Amino acid sequence: MEPLSYCHRKVAPPGSAIYYALRFSPDDQRDALVAVHAFHAEVTEIPDEVSDPGVGEVKLQWWRDEVQRLFDGTPRHPVSQALAPAVARHDLPADAFTEMLDGTGMDLAYGGYPGFRELTVYCHRTGGSLARLLTAVAGTGSAASAHFAHDLGMALTLRRRLLSVRRDAQSGRVYIPEDELEQAGVSREDLLGHETPPAARTLFREQADRVHAFLDQAESHLPDAERAVHRSGIILAALDRALLREMAKDNFPLLEQGFELTPLRRLWIAWRTARQQQRLSRKAA
Template sequence: MLRDLDRDRYLACLLSPEDKRPALAALYAFNAEIARIRDAVREALPGEVRMQWWRDLLEGNAHGDSQANPIAAGLLQCVETYRLPPQILINLLEARVFDLYDDPFENRNALEGYAGETASAIIQLASLILDPQAAAKSAEAAGHAGVAQAMAGMMLLLPLHRRRGQVYVPVDILSAAGLDRETFLAGEDKERITAAIEIFSSIALDHLAHARKAKLDAACFPAFLPVAIADTVLKKAKKAGASIFEVDIQPSLLRRQWLMTKSVFLKRF
């Protein structure tokens, strides 16, 4: 399931210590399952019901036989074995409710908060699995890296989000470029849309630069492997500008494998 839904994190698992792979796969599969809820429901309410099922599970109030769900069973075992804080996962669920609706982020802080509760949290939890003591030293790097990774993902999915009527570019960035939600979705004002994409991508690249400068313990490095794709994606997005609605900026699978493998050897994402 992880291989099919999140190939980058699946590859990161394969490049991680063998004894940690089952737990990392369980964590990443949970993340992929939550991320695809919007695709599985037609309205927000059924999506919130699914989110609540996972919330109840993590709070110890599981419905039915949770062991029948392999992702749930794997996640619970992972949480117990590595003493992961369930509240971080619950916060991730609460942040992901945003995905079920079409309202944009009000400002950059709201966007960064969302990314921190989702992508950054997954990196930090993966770091705890890899080495609990080293994870604390890598928290700042995880924070910035997760924001960059989340924003790169938003650029990759921008054509899909547009078809849905979703906008992940915050209102203050749209306003700075002379746009609002409707004109951005219309896609006709190429010059201003290009400006908005450039601002967005530059902010993400700035977070990536901060992550690379932050202290990172080598034991936690595999948790950062999926971030190795972000630099390429964000630079392609910035170059594409308004044409990002029509141009595929996703690097090929071979290219993504190469970027992560190179990252392992260079110890740089």
């Protein structure tokens, strides 16, 4: 299969959040963005695909070698082959790819995090490296975009892990800090249930509030002049906000049901958000 087609099938099927984030991104960024998202998916899905951490480590090492091949100009995997033009055109940093692999290594090594400080390291390596690559594609290279990438990456990772809290717990991994679980009176065993107890709903709301705070911080960093080129990431943030609001409407019953926006609503949010960012950047110019 042609490398870019593989990437689109992997992470951006029609109607998905990434599909619309790409659809309204600048034309000259689209191929690079889908390749970056596909790399993130290939790597971060490894812990969900294997039951033996040793097998996961073997897969991770293969990807470490593949990143080296990518930067040597001899990629083998369709995702790496799709990334090759992006690496050259946008000067994507190699260490962002290896950081993402290090984050996945934490998935294989750790089942929990004592406090938020330790969890921040994980979020920085997985989501932060993704957002760093997305902003590198935008090409501004400003301090503002670096701060935007950090906070966006934190938010994207925390939201993703909040939505998959029960599935992660079934795999022996919990991404809510242990001290916050204890303070809320929620045990790891509670996260395996089929009904969300009141204490867990309160805890999940607090986690969602943290995601909102990082999203607010992320957008506050960007000057209006840079918003249009970063609109793909801003669209992802807007879609996450809407998803969090849907969870809040039902008071976070995350152990018994999943949440997903309809394709039509995703389209509306993405279109509206893209227009807002373009308008702000035009006014700033």
